[in-house]
Amino acid sequence: MQPFVYNGLPSRVVFGQGTLSRLSEELELLGCSRALVLSTPQQQQQAQEVLQQLGDKGIDVYAKAAMHTPVDITEDALERVKSLDVDCTVAIGGGSTIGLGKAIALRTGLPQVVIPTTYAGSEMTPILGETRDGEKTTQRTLDVLPETVIYDVDLTLTLPAGMSGTSGINAIAHAVEALYARDGNPVIALMAEEGIAALGRSLPVIANDLTNIEARADALYGAWLCGACLGSVGMSLHHKLCHTLGGSFNLPHAETHTIVLPYAVAYNAPAAPDAMARISRALGCEDAATGLYDLGRSVGAPSALSELGFSVEDVERATEIATRNPYWNPRDVEANGIRRLLSDAQSGHRPKMDGGGEQ
Structure with a gap:
């Protein structure tokens, strides 16, 4: 170890x-x-x-x-x-x-x-x-x-379906980045995988039954674990992108995290295979990025930054801001890759390895 x-x-x-x-x-x-x-x-x-x-x-x-x-x-x-x-x-x-x-x-x-x-x-x-x-x-x-x-x-129990789904996937983003954080550790990895699993299984249930107490408790438990992960270790590319989109383009926090997460994961996948394996295991899927994308669809979350008012013309400025002072990331933060990542998140294409999208 x-x-x-x-x-x-x-x-x-x-x-x-x-x-x-x-x-x-x-x-x-x-x-x-x-x-x-x-x-x-x-x-x-x-x-x-x-x-x-x-x-x-x-x-x-x-x-x-x-x-x-x-x-x-x-x-x-x-x-x-x-x-x-x-x-x-x-x-x-x-x-x-x-x-x-x-x-x-x-x-x-x-x-x-x-x-x-x-x-x-x-x-x-x-x-x-x-x-x-x-x-x-x-x-x-x-x-x-x-x-x-x-x-x-x-x-x-009164949290609407849309906000339940997006705030839950926002929480998952904390745990995802904890799995490949520079200062990660085995304790946080266990918490992160458990938090992702709890939210991954409960959010689709909540989307169809807002008053399901067991699912609500499971989701809140998962949110606590994911938050504790973010509190204990550092942030990486995903959070830098979302801070850029929120602070400079005034995009809504939870929805932005939900949309960007699969693309940030696809970008980092080649440099963080162990993290990808844990995410896939927690969600019961073969590929971490597409599993997160599909989770968003299962809870009715928006799938493209264009739905939040982020235009094709905004991509270049967002790329410049996000790469100006990047957070530590397991894969080098390169302008061309980030530009492609944001372009795909803007259009909502299903993600694939290396941050790209497929029709």
């Missing part, structure tokens, strides 16, 4: 059904009593219900969280934090809301409790991506890692 380094992340995880009822208790364990509840505008009502549940431990709701964590929104939220003398945040929602909580924590040191309602997995990572002036940058620091994550399966 090759030598390795494994770093465990110091997060407390509470998993099950009805676990939201333990929120006040978890705040007490953190020594907090003046919580600001965070959400997007779309989940403001849910945030208000959490605030009511907290009683005198809840101070207010801030419901302006937005995709890709714009810095101007963070700065606005900080004014609310300061004016209310907040001593912690409670984020309920997906990656947009969790990102805002992390951005506040980075600037204030305030503890965070996160209540995920999607399968994005960012609640388990010490990674923050922020957007300023049309470009998204990321950083990794334990300062943004939530102290407590409450997974309540009941909260995912």
Whole structure:
């Protein structure tokens, strides 16, 4: 066995059904009593219900969280934090809301409790991506890692089929890249394969039966594992591409990850055969890239970046940004290959080895 380094992340995880009822208790364990509840505008009502549940431990709701964590929104939220003398945040929602909580924590040191309602997995990572002036940058620091994550399966039962599928495949992307990460290790590889398998078997079931408790629990379990993988090891080409497309072209996060993932995997396949074997085994398919592509089709996810408003004319600029400061990747990041990869993702051709597409 090759030598390795494994770093465990110091997060407390509470998993099950009805676990939201333990929120006040978890705040007490953190020594907090003046919580600001965070959400997007779309989940403001849910945030208000959490605030009511907290009683005198809840101070207010801030419901302006937005995709890709714009810095101007963070700065606005900080004014609310300061004016209310907040001593912690409670984020309920997906990656947009969790990102805002992390951005506040980075600037204030305030503890965070996160209540995920999607399968994005960012609640388990010490990674923050922020957007300023049309470009998204990321950083990794334990300062943004939530102290407590409450997974309540009941909260995912109303997650629509489309968002269930795309946020679940977004989570799978974390585990996929963990399998060929430069700082990968056997423990993370086990978690990654198990996370991919859990989501791979549960997402098609959810697409046909939104209230299937067993599938919902399996998917949330898989999302936790995949998020923990991303939190423990580095990111590669797939995440660089998605950060480029999200930050510079304002494409939606989960849908972009879902579309790009099969093509990024096809690009890296020649340089990461062991990772490809694990992905294929987890999904029960012969080829990792096409297996991921087919999973997207089985849950009704969009298959082409063109469906999100990304045009053929955008490919060249995206290639330039993505290759300017590339993340470490098992295969060299070459402009011609990335251009072809993005072109195929734009059109939605079924992927094949080397990042190409076939009609």
